[in-house]
Amino acid sequence: MRNRKPLLLLALLMTTGAAGLAVAADTPTAPAAPARAKLDTNGDGFVDRTEAVKAPRLAEKFDSLDTNKDGKLSREEMPRWQGKRHGRGPGGGHERMEKLDANKDGRISREEAKADPRLAERFDKMDVNKDGYLDKTDRELGMKQHRDAWFAAADTNKDGQLSKAEFDAAKSPFAGKRGDKSPR
Structure with missing residues (x-):
């Protein structure tokens, strides 16, 4: 059987749904800075209650996330699920x-x-x-x-190899169950 690793790696890299690659990481990562920066409209490095309104899920959990009860969310208090x-x-x-x-x-x-x-x-x-x-x-x-x-x-x-036609016809392993037949 021929070595499938280069083609499999190419297939994984071509998919933009990096969920499978992200699972391999062992350590939690900080929330996405661009998302936090979009919410932090006054640029003070925190997301206050009025800024959190733009993200309904965040606003809903604001009180439980604000562990030090200072009325704003620091980087450490921001949920790590953002963007996931x-x-x-x-x-x-x-x-x-x-x-x-x-x-x-x-x-x-x-x-x-x-x-x-x-x-x-x-x-x-x-x-x-x-x-x-x-x-x-x-x-x-x-x-x-x-x-x-x-x-x-x-x-x-x-x-033991994927042609471009086979790859294009295959459902991406990261596409989930939505029935999307094209690689992302």
Whole structure:
């Protein structure tokens, strides 16, 4: 079988939905500066309640985010979900997983997962290596399985390579379930 890595890398780089690549990052990132800059109309480095009105989701959560109760959101208080869909990616699911990791060993046991009913329900599927824990290895293996399955489906002539026509006809692995058949 020929080496698929260069073509797969090209396919990943050509997609603009970088959710799959973002999941690989282990550390949370700061909120997008341009989004914060757009909200910070007076340029003081903070987003106050009147500025937050432009972002309804932010305004709705303003009081809970303003941890020091000074009436403005600092960089540290700004939600890390800004610019992400449904809390996925660094700062979204990662922080939630850190909270579930009660013993702080860097992985989620079946017992720890019970604190989140949705996670507990999907635990067996997410535990790709079947070691009884959810961790970075499971995430990486799951992403690899997803990429390999996408590649196998896209490689219609089964030659181990993707032609431009095969790539263009394939659904992007990051397009989600919306039925979008074109790479983003």
